[in-house]
Amino acid sequence: MSGFFQKMKGGSQSPPGVGFSEIAWSWLGAFLGIIPVALLHYHFFSDGDLVFLIGSFGASAVLIYGAVRSPLAQPRNLVGGHLISAVIGVAAWQMLGSAPWLAAAFAVATAIAAMHATKTLHPPGGATALIAVIGSEKIHSLGFLYVFFPVLTGVIIMLIVALVVNNIAESRKYPEFWW
C-alpha cells in the first residue's frame, strides 16, 4: 500500500523547455493549419458542432505543430487515429444512441483500444470519437460520411500544412516516419 502512494510522488525530472524559435514555428504551423479547417467548418456546421470539431483539430495541432518528433504526431497516427476513431464514434452512436452517456464512454474507450491495436494512437482521436456521439443532429445525420467529412478533409489539410511548415524550419523535420 505504501508503494501505491509512493508512486504518486513522481520523482522523475521534467524534460527541459524549448527555445524561442521552436515556440514561433509551433505558433505559425498551428495558425496556418487551423485557418483552412476553421473556414471550412464555419461554412458547414452550427456553432456547437464547430466548437467540438475545432477542439479535436486543435488538439491535433498541439502534436503536429508543437511536438513534431512525437510518435503520436506522425502521419500514421494523425490520419489513422482520427479515421479509426471516427468510424468507432459513428458506430457507437448508431448502436447505443438511446443511451448517449454509454455511447460516449464506449466510443472513447474503444477508440483508444483500437488506436493502440493499430499503432495509430493519437489523443485527439478520442475527441473525434466522442463528437460523433455528443454532436448535434446534423453530425448524426452524416452517418459514416462523418469519417470523410469533416474528419478526413480536416486531417488532410492539417497534414499538408504540417509537411510544408515543419520542413521549412531548419531545426525541424516532419515526419519521422510515414508508416
Place this chain on the structure above:
Amino acid sequence: MKFSTLNECRQTITDEDIVGAMKKIPGYLDITPSDFMEIYGVAYDHALHRLKHAITAEQIMTSQVVTVAETAPLAEVVRLLADHDISGMPVIQPDNTLAGVISEKDFLSKMGGGGSPSFMHVILQCLEKKGCIAADIKKLTAKEIMSSPAVTISGTTPLFEVADIMDRHNINRVPVIDDAGRLAGIVARSDLIQTMC
C-alpha cells in the same frame, strides 16, 4: 580489457547529461529523462550481452599466424618476433599441433632468473653483473623457454570469455585451436580492442 569496467560505463551517464542532451536537440522531445535512462539502460545491457556472447573468437582471430617450430634456435625466434613486430607467437609441432607459446615474457624470465621480471629487471641485472646474460641463452631452442602447456581457446569461445582469460592469466595473446589440437588462429589484445569500437 575488463568487462566489469564496461558494466560500470553505463553508470557514468547522469540525469544532467541527459537533460543537457535534450536541451541541445532542437524540438520538443516528449519523453522524460527517466524514460531515456530506462531505454538507455536496457539498450546498453542488450548491446553488452551481444558483445559478450554473440561474437566468438573465430570472428576476430587472425588466421595467418606467425609460428615457430619447437626445435628452432632462439636466434630464429627473436628474428621472427622482431621482423613481424610482435611480442609473442605460438610454437608448433610438425603436424601443426600446438606445443606452447613463446613471448618476450619467456625471454625476460629466463634472462632475469625466473619469476616474472620486467625489462628493467633484466637491465638491472646486466648492469650489476657486468655482462649480458643473453649470452646464456644462445644455445637454447624455442622448446626450452616456451610456456607450455599454453592457455588456449576454441573458435567458439565467446568474446567476453576471451577477455576474461587474457585478464586472468595476464597474457597478451591466446592461440585458437581446433578439436584436434591444431593451431587455427590467434587472438591478441589488439583484436579485442578493435572489436569493442
